[in-house]
Amino acid sequence: MEHIAIIGNGISGVTAARHIRKLSDKKITLISAETAHFFSRTALMYIYMGHMKYEHTKPYEDFFWKKNRIDLKQGFVSEVNTGEKQLIFADGSQLGYDKLIIASGSKPNKFGWPGQDLPGVQGLYSKQDLDMLEQNAPNNTVCKRAVIVGGGLIGIELAEMLVSRKIPVTFLVRESSFWNGVLPAGESALINEHIKEHHIDLRLGTNLVEIHADAQGKACAVTTAKGERIECNVVGLTAGVSPNIDFLKASDIDLGRGIKVNRFLETNVPDVYAIGDCAEQHEPIGNRRPIEAVWYTGRMMGETVAQTICGNRIEYKPGHWFNSAKFLDIEYQTYGWVFGEKGRPEYEKHFHWRHPKENICITVAYHAATKRFLGMNTFGIRMRHEIFDHWLTEERDVHHVMEYLKDANFDPEFYTTYESEILAAYNQEMGTSIRPKKKSWKRIFSHS
């Protein structure tokens, strides 16, 4: 029986394991040094905030693995010998495999800041990071202030977590506005305001220079490029993540920033595949980045590689881009491509609407010449994935999207809807006179 070893029990590795099991009878070993069972990484924040316990973040009950004959092995792979097809563990033990899937995920970035390895300085990625945070910042008497460095999705999550325990937070963001490498200006501004609404000390355009230690050698303050010194007990480093591939340095596997893979998620070594955060495409797919550290893409790669492993060799060919996040109280969804100021193609034009009082806004991206709909960012309004996926496939123009926008609303029943206001603003800005189509359940359900 062919033995498939999978390094990493995150969403990518687990999805691959599940699908291989659905398709075949192969022996599967799922290896992790992090936790005995799969848990949802995106839910770590909720454990600290007290919304859930660790058990609740496990998507499958513990009996699931045995029932589905997926062997779980806890251990840290320190070396991969592709010639002998052996995994060598930190404790010296070995495990042979016939095919290997590497889904080892990411690790937080550190950019060589002085003091970045002091006690009290940490990232937020793994279960161990969460346990460490529980030690470092159990409450606001132990941790009187925390400084977070890096204004991305993990940074704002960490800020929300600490604020939930009433710990004062200073949030250093290198950019001039929160996450504006990704978000258009209007949306980024909305989030800036919302961060401040939660009494988080947001410092835009501020770089970290150094982390200082106290007499016990623990982090006690940071200095910024503006020369300020901020006293604190915890420093959160959340300036992005990079592939967790150090254990492969001595192997024959081709590495760039991540593990180099082709469109079939195959590495240069036969029978070795890489998926999820740690995989790096030779050529970016469409507008995507060569390394996609996103839950959904990890899952898709897992779905895809399982086919290849089970004899149906298939390219990783993701559909239309989508993503989501939550910024404190504001939900965010995106469908298709909407670029921030940075890297926005010449042809991409935006229509932006923001509610006068509520934390609600949308941005619609369209092609300046053809008026083709390119994508939509939505904040505080939930939208239907299926509908946008169809519009993007059908290459609808932006007028069509605005006309049928009511079909795409996914807010709970009885919510106030804003399509009419949005369309009125759109008509005014574009000089059009589109009238909104009434929501049609027939159209909505014909797509799903």
Place this chain on the structure above:
Amino acid sequence: MKNIQRIGLFLFLVGLGLFTALIFIGDFKLDQQTFDQVVIEKNIKSELFIETLQNQVVDQSFNGMLAFGPKITSALATANATHRKNKEYKKIIYTKPHDMAALIGKKSGTGFIAENKGLMWWLTFGLGIIGSLLFIVPNVVLLGPKGIKNNGIYLENATNRGWIAWIVFFWLVAFYLVLYFRAEYAVNWTYLVDPISEALSGNPAGHWFVYGFMYCVVMVVMGIRMYIKYRHNKYQLIRTTSVLFFQIVFAFLIPEIMVRLQMPYYDFKNAFPLDYDFFFQWNLKSLINSGGIGIFILVWGIVLTLVVVPVMVYFFGKRWYCSWVCGCGGLAETLGDPYRQHSSKTLLSWRVERWLIHSVLVFAVGMTLMTLYSFFAETSTVLGIKTQTVQNVYSFLIGAVFAGVIGTGFYPIFGNRVWCRFGCPLAAYLGFVQRFKSRFRITTNGGQCISCGNCSTYCEQGIDVRAYAQKGANIVRSSCVGCGICSAVCPRGVLKLENGPLEGRINPKEVLLGNDVDLMELVNRK
């Protein structure tokens, strides 16, 4: 703000403490005239009982129901036992001992509590309400900007099965035990609400009136908590308003007013088989003897169960009843909301749930068939089994212990829908309709699920919502009561309760939206 909350908590505890103490304190004195009246009213033929009470109770002062009650219950038990032994069946008293103690106790209260009903109301209910509101209302500010605020639920004693939760558990269980099985200890409580009862129905309050009134008060106070906690979510606001309306108007006010108008006491929204004694002989007789209104109620009760309920479930799902109208659901959605996360999500508990709830449904229907057969055939037994016995077993096991003591008492430990999930026969019936013939579903939004588990954790019915959402499948489950909290707590906007065509409602998928369309086609078509 924190200080206001502390004062509120203190006032609430004082009110609750005094309310609890009322079980034990108070003066009781049964005077001769009142006793004679009781003997006539209850048509008591047992000289032994009358004599025992004359000697041991009448015109004597007792301090606390613990001294007074047992005199009556033991006198009654001894008298009945003696009469049974001597085959003096005509002298047997059929009023149950604790009901007799409650009845006589109610007429015997003297002293401060019985004479200062208004003041005592303020010191118990009043302090409780004011205290709770002082505790709850500051959250408008303390919770910060509107949104889901579940911070600390698993870090706090009260909501994480700590000792506070256990105390609440014991208090609630004890409260329901008093209510169902030791009504005489609730006598002091009835004095508090006598003025309200007299204003509504014209009669002094019994312990069930206390319960009804308290139910409304608790729901309103905890409903205000819901309004504040979910103030960003219109579905929750409207749904909370709906359950409050149906509880106060339909379950509480209308039946009381009907009594005043010489009509039968009836809650128009309480559908059989949740209303399990609707077809009991005494009820059918009382309805038939009540003229036009009685017949109307009889017809309505049957139409409600056979037509209104399933048709509404077809269009809206069982939520229209379970989380918008029902009293049990109303309490679960208000008082029970802080405990919703404790419903077990394991596969095992789902198995137990299906066996248990469907057994209760079979029990309820079987009992009712026996009852109807007995009624029309004018016999007291069916196949050698006494109908009355089956009814008593159901009333005790299901009506009192399961629905009351366990159903609400277990909130702080096992979640707020123990009864609705494991026991309610009406929920089982609605569940069939919802699962097999309804437009209702919780739609999963394409591939957006991140398996975080908030939806499953906060599902009060113990549905593993995530198991469906992470497959891109709609949630179509007989037990879903459509409270909408899974949708509310979802951080990625994945879930939406909605009604739509039956076709494509159940849609399990192997590969989720967002991946290669050819792969999706290949795998999902199989």
